Amino acid sequence: MANVNTPDKPKKVRKVKGRVEIDIQKCKGCELCTVVCKENTLALSKEINNKGYRYIVSVNDDCTGCINCALVCPDAVIRVYRTKPKKRELIAEISNVSASVSLKIENPLVEDLKNMEYL
Amino acid sequence: MEKDEIRLMKGNEALAEAAIQAKCDAYFGYPITPQSEVLEYLAKEMPKRGGLPLQAESEVAAINMIYGAAGAGGRVMTSSSSPGISLMQEGISYIASAQLPCLLVNVNRGGPGLGTIQPSQGDYFQATKGGGHGDYHLIVLAPASVQEMADFVFLGFELADKYRNPVMILSDGAIGQMMEKVRFPKRDIQKISKPWATTGKSEHRQRNIITSLFIQPEKMEKVNIQLVEKYKKVTENEIRYEEIQTGDAEYLLVAYGLSARICHKTLQLAREKGLKVGLLRPITLYPYPYEVINKIADHLKGILTVELNAGQMVEDVRLAVNGKVPVKYYGRMGGIIPGPDEILENLELLMGIKK
Amino acid sequence: MKEETIINKDNSEENITAQPECMEEEWELVYDRPYTLIDTNMHYCPGCAHSVVHKLISEVIQELGIQDKTIGVAPVGCAVFAYDYLDIDMQEAAHGRATAVATGIKRLLPYRYVFTYQGDGDLAAIGTAETIHSVNRGENFLIVFVNNAVYGMTSGQMAPTTLAGMKTTTSPYGRDVHTMGYPIKIANLICQLPGAFYVTRQAVNTPLNVRKAKKALMNAFKYQQLAKGTCFIEFIGNCPSNWKMTPLEANEFVAKEMLKEFPLGDLKLPSSEDLKFMEVEEGVV
Numbered sequence: 001m002a003n004v005n006t007p008d009k010p011k012k013v014r015k016v017k018g019r020v021e022i023d024i025q026k027c028k029g030c031e032l033c034t035v036v037c038k039e040n041t042l043a044l045s046k047e048i049n050n051k052g053y054r055y056i057v058s059v060n061d062d063c064t065g066c067i068n069c070a071l072v073c074p075d076a077v078i079r080v081y082r083t084k085p086k087k088r089e090l091i092a093e094i095s096n097v098s099a100s101v102s103l104k105i106e107n108p109l110v111e112d113l114k115n116m117e118y119l
Numbered sequence: 120m121e122k123d124e125i126r127l128m129k130g131n132e133a134l135a136e137a138a139i140q141a142k143c144d145a146y147f148g149y150p151i152t153p154q155s156e157v158l159e160y161l162a163k164e165m166p167k168r169g170g171l172p173l174q175a176e177s178e179v180a181a182i183n184m185i186y187g188a189a190g191a192g193g194r195v196m197t198s199s200s201s202p203g204i205s206l207m208q209e210g211i212s213y214i215a216s217a218q219l220p221c222l223l224v225n226v227n228r229g230g231p232g233l234g235t236i237q238p239s240q241g242d243y244f245q246a247t248k249g250g251g252h253g254d255y256h257l258i259v260l261a262p263a264s265v266q267e268m269a270d271f272v273f274l275g276f277e278l279a280d281k282y283r284n285p286v287m288i289l290s291d292g293a294i295g296q297m298m299e300k301v302r303f304p305k306r307d308i309q310k311i312s313k314p315w316a317t318t319g320k321s322e323h324r325q326r327n328i329i330t331s332l333f334i335q336p337e338k339m340e341k342v343n344i345q346l347v348e349k350y351k352k353v354t355e356n357e358i359r360y361e362e363i364q365t366g367d368a369e370y371l372l373v374a375y376g377l378s379a380r381i382c383h384k385t386l387q388l389a390r391e392k393g394l395k396v397g398l399l400r401p402i403t404l405y406p407y408p409y410e411v412i413n414k415i416a417d418h419l420k421g422i423l424t425v426e427l428n429a430g431q432m433v434e435d436v437r438l439a440v441n442g443k444v445p446v447k448y449y450g451r452m453g454g455i456i457p458g459p460d461e462i463l464e465n466l467e468l469l470m471g472i473k474k
Numbered sequence: 475m476k477e478e479t480i481i482n483k484d485n486s487e488e489n490i491t492a493q494p495e496c497m498e499e500e501w502e503l504v505y506d507r508p509y510t511l512i513d514t515n516m517h518y519c520p521g522c523a524h525s526v527v528h529k530l531i532s533e534v535i536q537e538l539g540i541q542d543k544t545i546g547v548a549p550v551g552c553a554v555f556a557y558d559y560l561d562i563d564m565q566e567a568a569h570g571r572a573t574a575v576a577t578g579i580k581r582l583l584p585y586r587y588v589f590t591y592q593g594d595g596d597l598a599a600i601g602t603a604e605t606i607h608s609v610n611r612g613e614n615f616l617i618v619f620v621n622n623a624v625y626g627m628t629s630g631q632m633a634p635t636t637l638a639g640m641k642t643t644t645s646p647y648g649r650d651v652h653t654m655g656y657p658i659k660i661a662n663l664i665c666q667l668p669g670a671f672y673v674t675r676q677a678v679n680t681p682l683n684v685r686k687a688k689k690a691l692m693n694a695f696k697y698q699q700l701a702k703g704t705c706f707i708e709f710i711g712n713c714p715s716n717w718k719m720t721p722l723e724a725n726e727f728v729a730k731e732m733l734k735e736f737p738l739g740d741l742k743l744p745s746s747e748d749l750k751f752m753e754v755e756e757g758v759v
Contacts, residue, residue, distance in 0.1 A: 019501070028520035030714075030721040034483070036681050043480040046487065051515065057478050059490045068681040070505040074525030075516060081501040145582060171581055175574065176607040183571035183604070187578025190565045191545065195578070213568050317563035317579070319543045319586055328557045330548075330566035 016083055018065020020058050023077040027055035033069035033078065042069055124303040130268045130295040134198070134224060134288070135160035137272035138170070142308045143222075144193040145171040147184040149203060152236040153292040154226035157198045178203040182210030189219035190329035192316030194276055198224035200292075201242050202233060204250070211285060212251030216331035216342070218349075220279035220286075222272065223257070227291040229454040237454020238292035238377060243431040246289045247405045254343055256350050257287045258357065259404040261375040265299035267402075273306065280311050282353055289404060291427070293377050293456065350406075358411075359402035364390070365415050368397030370470055373412065373436050374425040375401050377456070382425055384459035385466070392463075394472065404432075412439040419444045421470040425462055426450040445470075508532040510541050510561050517555060521721020523711030524552055526678040527620055527687075528559050531591075534691045535562065544587040545579055547572045551593035552626040570601025573608035573617060580615045587698050589616040594633035595625050598660045605660070612669030612703040616694045619660070622711040623732065630716030634658040637735050642716070657735055661708040665741035671703030673742040677710040677733065679725040686738075702748055710736050 020041070027049065034042045039062035044054050056077075065082030128136065135157045138146065146165065148158040161172040175181035181197050188195045199207060204225045214221060227242045229235035246259045258278050260271045268290060275286040320326040333339040361379075363386060365371065370389075374382045379400040389396040399415065401408050416422065421444055424433040433448035440446060447469040451457045466472070480488050507513075511532035518525045535544050541562055548556040550569035557564035567575040572590040580588040597605050597619050605617070624642055625631040632642040632649060635657050639648040649657075665673035672694055676687035687709060694705035710732050712724040719727060 018504075023507075026515055030521035032521055032721055032725065035722060043482065046479040046481060053520065054481075057480060059478075059480055065504055067505045071681040071684040072526070072678070074518065074520070074522055074529070076507040076511060076525075076529045078505070079503065079507070080505040082504045084500055084502045145578070147578065173577075173581065175577075176603055179571065180574040180577075180604050180607065183568060183574035184578035184581075186567070186571075187547070187565060187575035188582045189578070190575075191579045191582045193578075193582040195582075209568055210571070217566075317545045317565055318583060319545060320561065320563045321542045326557075326561055327563045328566070329564075330557065332554060332566050 016064060017061070018063040018080060018082045019061070020063055020069065021079040021081070022056050022058065023079075024055040024057075025049050025051070026075050026077045027053060028075060029054040029056065030074060031056075032072045032074065036068040036072050037063075038066070038068070039063060123305070126301050126303070127298055128265060128301050129156060129298050130262075130265045130290065131156035131226065132160050133265045133269040133301045134272055134290075134295075135164070136301075136303070137269040138196055138222075139164055139168050140303060140306065140308075141273050141276050142194065142310065143170050143196055143276070145173065145184075145188050145195045146197065147173050147175050147181040147188070147195070148197050149175055149178045149181050149199065151178075151200045151203045153228060153238075153295050154198050154200050154224070156295075157224065178206040179210065182207040182214070185221050186210055186214050186217070186219065189214065189221045190217065190317055192313040192318055194220075194280075194310060196222035196224065196272075196276075198226065200226045200228045201230045201239075201245075204242065204245065208245075208251035210251075211257070212253050212255060213331045214285050215251070215255035215257070215346070216253065217329050218283040218346075219329065220276075220283050222275045222279055223285055223287045225287060225289050226295040227289060229452070235454045236292060238294075238427065238456065239452065239454060240291060240376060240378065240427040240450075241429070241431070241452070242289065243404065243426070243428060246287055247407070247435075255346055256353075256405050257285050258282070258353060258406075259287045259289050260359075261289050261402060261404050262294060263376050263379045263400065265294065265297060265301050268294060269301050269303065278357065282349055284349065284353070289376070291377050292454070354406040357403060358406045358408050360408040360411060361400040361402060362411070362415075363398040363400070365397035365399060367395055367418075368415070369395040369418070369420045370397070370466065370472075371412075371415060371419050371422045372396060372398045372425055372462075372466070373401070373422060373432065374398070375404060375432065378425045378427055378450075381457065381459050381462060385425075385462045388459055388463050389466070394467075396466070407435050407439070409435070409439040412436060413441065413443070416440040416443045422446045423466050423469060424448045424450075425457075427456065428452060508536045510536045512559050512561050514559070516559050518552065519713075519715045521712065521714045521724060522552070523622060523678050523709065524620060526684065527591075527618065527709050527711070528553075528556065530678070530684070530688045530691055531589075531618070532560060533688065534695055535560075537692070538695055540587050540695070543585070544589070545583070547576045547579070547588070547590040549590070549592040549596040550627075551596050553591055553593060553620070554627065556591055570596050570599070571604055572596060573601065573604040573613070576615050577608055577611070577613050580613055584614070584701070587616075587695055588614075589618055589695075591618045592620070593626065594619075594621050594623065594635045598634040598658055602660075606663070606667070609664050609667045609669050609704045609706065612671070614698055614701040614703065616698065616705040616707070618691075619706065619708045620711045621708055621736065622713040623657070624713050624716045626713050626716055630713075635660075635736075637731060659736060661706060661736075661741055664706050669703050670706060670742055671700075671748075672697055672705040672740075672744055674706075674740045675708045675710065675736060675738050677728060677738055679710075679712065679728040683738070696752060697744065700744075700748065700752065702744070708736070710738070
């Protein structure tokens with residue numbers, strides 16, 4: 001995994017990303033998901049849903065699709081997506097030493113989005 | 120052509136044999152005198168001929184197993200005696216509310232409490248007026264012979280399936296234990312299909328739920344109304360009784376089960392004496408033959424109910440005649456069985472008949 | 475893009491822009507609500523373990539493809555309406571009698587997957603006799619026992635599994651073991667019966683425990699095919715409402731206090747001889 005850690009910005013570049021969709025009308029705001037998310041992606045909104053519960057929203061795009069939140073969610077309101085790790089051939093890697101940025105040029109593959117699969 | 124099978128059997132055994140011939144799927148019971156023979160006979164015969172007998176850990180467990188198996192579409196039965204039937208009341212109420220078919224047998228023994236193992240008819244109220252909580256009824260059949268013990272099993276299963284209601288055979292310790300000739304004609308047993316049963320939700324239907332819980336008042340009322348209408352239909356169609364020499368009777372004996380057998384002889388003795396006595400033997404205790412008794416009362420001077428209890432069915436007879444004629448009761452308790460002359464003496468006494 | 479106001483863990487408020495949908499990437503759905511869990515709001519309190527266990531049971535039934543072969547028995551307790559949430563045939567049993575009802579069903583339909591779902595009062599108080607005797611007979615069904623140390627539905631009375639010193643509405647000064655008895659470890663009693671095939675204690679308070687719990691359920695359902703005895707899974711649950719805690723605090727309580735009294739793990743495992751022809755989930759601790 002191409003990984004550039006510079007003294008200024010130790011952020012990892014992730015190959016696999018995730019995102020969540022929350023059924024806010026079924027969420028009861030129990031907050032169990034917020035403590036199991038390592039990326040602090042989930043937090044309680046100040047708004048309320050039809051039942052009067054505050055609901056969970058996704059607040060950043062650091063989600064890794066680990067499904068910890070969906071596992072502990074009592075009401076099964078969270079749907080989790082993950083990017084498919086593509087088999088890509090690394091053609092070139094250019095790292096700019098003076099700036100803290102790394103570029104990867106890869107051979108893009110076109111793949112059909114398969115049917116939704118249950119875990 | 121095959122001859123009908125005729126056997127000399129105990130009442131309890133005849134009941135059990137009839138259950139096997141009626142293709143009972145399962146019997147869940149618990150031993151209690153005077154009906155343990157039912158469980159024992161089935162434990163011996165069912166494994167050979169079909170059906171599943173299971174001795175449960177208590178009557179409470181037995182009635183709930185009945186609930187489960189009946190809900191899953193089975194033809195099931197259980198039997199017990201008075202104290203055990205008391206234990207089953209919660210389960211019976213649930214079965215009636217969930218509208219499940221099953222056959223219950225109460226081999227009535229003396230009570231209340233642990234009582235005695237001698238016969239009694241003290242569970243009349245429990246069987247016909249409720250027993251368990253809530254507005255429901257059991258269809259109650261009262262056999263008066265070993266033959267009827269067997270026949271009513273077939274009838275009971277049919278009625279249970281027809282109305283989706285529990286049916287009770289209210290027998291007693293004497294009929295359960297006595298031995299008589301029983302005829303088992305060849306029968307063709309047809310079981311009806313039960314699309315409401317919990318057999319596994321296929322994709323072709325919604326899931327089936329067997330429950331007696333209806334928390335919304337509107338739903339609960341609807342269910343209760345359904346039950347009331349069902350019992351109306353049962354009352355219109357299923358009353359059964361036997362009338363003996365009631366056409367010209369001036370005095371009527373009303374008795375069921377064991378006491379009816381004794382009243383047969385009393386009737387004979389009375390007629391020999393010149394007394395115009397008739398006998399009405401209700402076969403279904405619920406639904407009760409109120410109208411018939413009311414009609415006969417038009418030409419009666421008095422009615423005597425003969426029961427082995429402190430006076431239970433007499434109330435129904437009073438309801439039936441609605442004040443038209445005096446209704447008295449005579450009975451013995453504790454398992455003591457009165458003789459026919461004793462009954463005749465008391466008939467004369469209570470009705471004020473001069474010798 | 476949507477503007478939202480959120481509440482951070484330190485209770486400060488923050489305005490954020492909710493994550494935009496990325497349409498360029500190829501997304502794979504890796505977790506979705508099972509279709510065997512009926513698409514409706516469940517009446518359980520926020521954070522309740524019952525909802526999690528319902529979800530896991532639905533997932534297992536879906537993954538094994540046995541929706542048309544499974545019959546459940548609901549208890550009297552908070553889960554009395556389980557049949558409104560699980561899309562399978564179900565029966566509602568009298569209080570404590572679910573194992574007797576399940577016996578009736580399984581004996582009549584031995585090739586169906588039958589399970590009971592019971593709480594502490596149902597299984598370990600009024601239903602103790604039925605529980606022990608069903609396992610003693612080795613009935614080939616699964617007993618799911620959700621233990622949260624109180625009577626939830628009736629508003630928080632003491633249960634047979636209430637911890638020593640725990641305050642409930644009927645033990646307002648804390649459970650005094652000398653007058654009120656000790657918390658009963660029913661799984662430990664059950665595992666001693668020869669009719670028990672698989673007895674385990676699981677929890678659902680952390681993602682790891684949820685994964686293990688699901689594996690336990692998966693195995694238990696598969697073991698029914700062997701017809702070698704009763705499977706018994708005790709889930710250590712919570713009751714935020716009657717414990718007077720938030721869901722987060724309740725799960726902390728589970729981790730710290732409940733699991734001390736009721737340690738997790740397998741109490742009885744089938745032998746490898748029994749499982750010769752069966753594939754099971756690895757990694758059940």
